[in-house]
Amino acid sequence: MQIGDKVPQFSLLDQNGTKRSNNGLKTPLVLFFYPKDDTPGCTIEVCGFRDKYDLFKVLGAQVWGVSNGSSSSHLAFANKNKLQYPLLCDKNDSLRKAFKVPKVLGLLDGRVTYVIDRNGFVKHIFRDLLNGPEHIKEAIRVLKEIQNQ
Structure with a gap:
């Protein structure tokens, strides 16, 4: 996946068992792939997106995290860190492979x-x-650029 590429259609369940699909999505999407639930670097990253979530909403964007953890692992991780956005369960790494992460x-x-x-x-x-925190800063910077176009 490169800048300018059209994202393939995908559909995965989140930590609550809700199906999330980019089909028909009409807002910008920040899709971040992280290695593993409940590890120090990943916790810092997901909490960074949590702490700036209101700004992402103001910028008109949705935020979705992705890793190959189970729904129960994602649910515990999301609840522990009070996340307001979905964590997608990419159990067989199909989305990770599609995006060539x-x-x-x-x-x-x-x-x-x-x-x-x-x-x-x-x-x-x-x-x-x-550098998990830099992911949040970069996403906000680019969303502001998109908004100003």
Whole structure:
């Protein structure tokens, strides 16, 4: 997946068993892939998106997290951290593969954030395994640019 690419159609269940699909989505979407529930770096990242969630709403965007954790793992993680947005269950890594999210050192699931415009095109990709907070800053910066176009 590269900037300018049309995002493939996808549909996954979230932590509450609700089916989430990009089919017909008419708002920008911040789709962030994170390695694992309840790890220090991932907790910092998801809480960063939580803390700026109202700003994402003001910018007209939805925020969805994605990892291969189970719905029960995602639900416990979301409840523990009081997340207001869905965590998608990518159990067989199908969405991760569709977006070509790389593994780090061939072992660790990568941390990549995609900003997708309301027409379903990738506007920005940010890859950084170690700096979760920068993912939030980059997404906000790009959403502001999209809003001003």
